[in-house]
Ligand SMILES: Nc1ncnc2c1ncn2[C@@H]1O[C@H](COP(=O)(O)OP(=O)(O)OP(=O)(O)O)[C@@H](O)[C@H]1O
Ligand SMILES: Nc1ncnc2c1ncn2[C@@H]1O[C@H](COP(=O)(O)OP(=O)(O)OP(=O)(O)O)[C@@H](O)[C@H]1O
């Protein structure tokens with residue numbers, strides 16, 4: 001299969017890292033070979049999943065041409081590896097911006113190891129800057145988490161315009177796998193309204209599985225475990241299993 | 254007085270825009286002359302407050318040297334003006350990165366109009382990139398909203414290290430006004446734990462006024478009104494009034 005999936009939304013705090021970490025760990029739990037690339041200088045996904053201290057990061061791959069396989073470390077989940085980030089990625093961001101060839105850096109780095117994995121997920125920072133563009137260039141498709149608030153839907157047209165522009169020249173086969181609604185609080189009318197607006201506008205592209213507000217998801221990062229290891233008996237695990245199954249179905253169509 | 258306050262936290266979705274918009278509108282409500290500068294290419298604060306369509310934005314000030322006063326528009330709040338953002342700010346970000354003089358661009362643009370206002374607040378994007386550095390260079394002090402979750406406290410040391418580095422050479426008088434805890438959900442032990450950790454680490458720098466989770470704050474942006482206009486009888490208005498009073502006291506010390 002070996003599919004590369006970029007998880008992006010320039011609005012901050014919508015659940016990109018939460019989705020990247022938990023979807024990748026569910027896919028690994030289903031027996032797939034999975035790599036998560038942390039492309040955010042905040043390195044939240046790396047803190048969440050990388051078990052051991054690491055010296056090299058994805059910044060060394062972009063800046064010094066270190067092969068990607070030399071920086072990959074094991075995660076706390078069997079079958080899931082991680083290519084960790086570091087604050088050095090912010091410096092890489094500035095160099096990426098000034099050099100056209102840099103745009104393909106991640107894509108080139110991936111080509112050497114792509115066959116080792118069934119799925120490669122890329123977590124991105126909250127911006128449409130050079131790092132996210134690099135991740136779009138390397139991807140087969142993008143997945144967009146949308147918090148059920150107002151501002152996250154306000155920026156969707158900028159995001160999808162950027163994707164369309166990339167598709168024209170740089171990455172003609174870039175698919176849009178769809179929108180996952182996150183932090184859905186069924187007690188509020190706002191969440192329902194946002195769901196209606198997004199479903200009317202994007203129709204079949206909105207996943208049926210919606211991720212509810214769940215305090216266990218906010219607690220899991222400090223325990224450095226994905227949700228199915230941190231709260232194995234909580235119903236949120238079933239929601240994420242359903243999401244992983246829906247994702248695989250959408251991928252095959 | 255004319256104080257310039259930058260509101261920053263590189264973690265996304267912690268309530269920077271919410272704090273910038275509502276604190277500036279409270280200060281205007283107390284009879285102060287206030288300007289809010291939207292320095293985020295997402296332009297969330299501009300959508301929230303700018304009443305009329307605008308042609309020029311802060312990007313034109315940075316890139317083409319347009320005087321700041323030519324782009325300032327009225328907001329829906331008496332006494333509060335706004336210098337709006339646009340997506341063109343992302344292009345400015347790349348140019349800012351490559352030219353040392355650019356670091357002082359905002360500071361220089363502000364010097365012409367600083368005396369027209371008592372308080373100038375700057376909303377920043379979720380990153381420690383060139384735009385936020387520009388805002389730190391122009392500021393008298395910084396205010397840091399911290400969502401009561403794990404990741405927002407994880408990145409605080411990077412943020413404060415950046416502030417210390419700027420203080421050494423570029424902006425020796427840059428103060429740290431403190432931390433405002435946001436989206437506090439008293440039903441969860443996570444919020445209490447985060448409050449304890451942050452208060453123990455930063456002591457007197459943590460505001461006593463905590464902004465609770467309140468659905469009215471998530472609804473207000475789509476109505477394009479600050480909280481005191483959108484929900485005048487809601488107790489969240491009193492919390493923000495308390496916060497504005499505490500902010501003025503901390504400023505004077
Ligand atoms: N469904 C959920 N319910 C409750 N909390 C959640 C949920 N999903 C994520 N969180 C928490 O909300 C915060 C924001 O989520 P997350 O960090 O995954 O967003 P992000 O889009 O990656 O943020 P950034 O833009 O900074 O990269 C985190 O503290 C996370 O633990
Ligand atoms: N106390 C609160 N209770 C409930 N919702 C809130 C609260 N404060 C802010 N919000 C909502 O949470 C979301 C995130 O807040 P906001 O956009 O202000 O954060 P931000 O730090 O500016 O995000 P970004 O990093 O994208 O700039 C918004 O949808 C906002 O309306």
Ligand SMILES: [Mg+2]
Nearest residue numbers: 016017040044
């Ligand atoms: Mg993230």
Ligand SMILES: [Mg+2]
Nearest residue numbers: 269270293297
């Ligand atoms: Mg904001």
